[in-house]
Amino acid sequence: MGKNKNKALIIDMYETILNQKKTERVEEFVDKGYVKEFNNSNKLLFGAFPDINFEIKEIFEDSGKLITCYDWTGTHRNDYQGIIATNKKITVGGISIYKLKNGKIISNTAKPDKLEFFIQLGVISKNFLEKKPGQHNEVYFIDEFLVPETSFVSFKERLDYNRDLIKNLEGFIKDDVLIQNEGANILTIMTIAIWKDEECMQRAKEAVRVEYEANKFDLKEFNQKLNIKMQRSLYFPMK
Missing domain, CATH: 3.30.70.100 (Alpha-Beta Plaits)
Structure with missing residues (x-):
């Protein structure tokens, strides 16, 4: 599959699976051997932020991998890994690195900005990052x-x-x-x-x-x- 087709597949996956939540179509984008892990990686986030929506800011290929830079926005409606629901609407940036084979995703490494994630949910106080007199x-x-x-x-x-x-x-x-x-x-x-x-x-x-x-x-x-x-x-x- 060519570079443009790989990019098109990832863009379509974001819209179909991550945004529209049509998880029954996951095998159109993800290799069968990776489907369970892929679904599990999204399950907790989807459950805690039911309205989560991803926006791809940039997508490019490097060393045979497809990389997306994205923002996601969602409302913290349900508990997330011990963090009690805050009902806060937050926006978090990040990158994801995808490996594809025969036109399907075989692995994915997601690297969201967890520091910003924790700050927006109030897990880390904004005061923790505020400067004090004499700090520059x-x-x-x-x-x-x-x-x-x-x-x-x-x-x-x-x-x-x-x-x-x-x-x-x-x-x-x-x-x-x-x-x-x-x-x-x-x-x-x-x-x-x-x-x-x-x-x-x-x-x-x-x-x-x-x-x-x-x-x-x-x-x-x-x-x-x-x-x-x-x-x-x-x-x-x-x-």
Whole structure:
């Protein structure tokens, strides 16, 4: 299937499945071997935001994958992974990465802006991100983890250790931890640490590295052993 046909299929899928909720037609767009996982990934969101509607802002192909940049808007009518219904109408941006084979979707990785999602639902207070007098160059150091439920206890022990460690480092302002149950026995855990500036953040990273080496702790090995997926990003306040 050509590039234009692949794009057309994804655009049609957004309208037919994600917006019109005609899930009985899912096999027109999704490979049979991926249908169950695809449906499950949408089920919780559709249930909590019944009027959810997606708008594709951009769609392009890169390295054989189709990537969409989108906004979705919906009203939080029902509980979502432990977050009690707020009846708030929110708009969240994100990207999705699709792999296709023989004209059908065989995998999808969605990366919504979860920080904005939590802020709009009130899970994170807006005050958490507000500047205080004397703060100008803060850095928001955010890690997102996909943690199997069977690995949670070991992960939590390491997380608590790390939080205690960084709180004693120069330039630390505050931190927070958020958790979601993604279904399929997977937890999404987001950690947010705010640093005075990028220089303090870099010194903190070095201090943590030295601490790990002294204790012969290998983060990559730890995550691989527990089948934990990790993504790191930095945010800076808008001027």
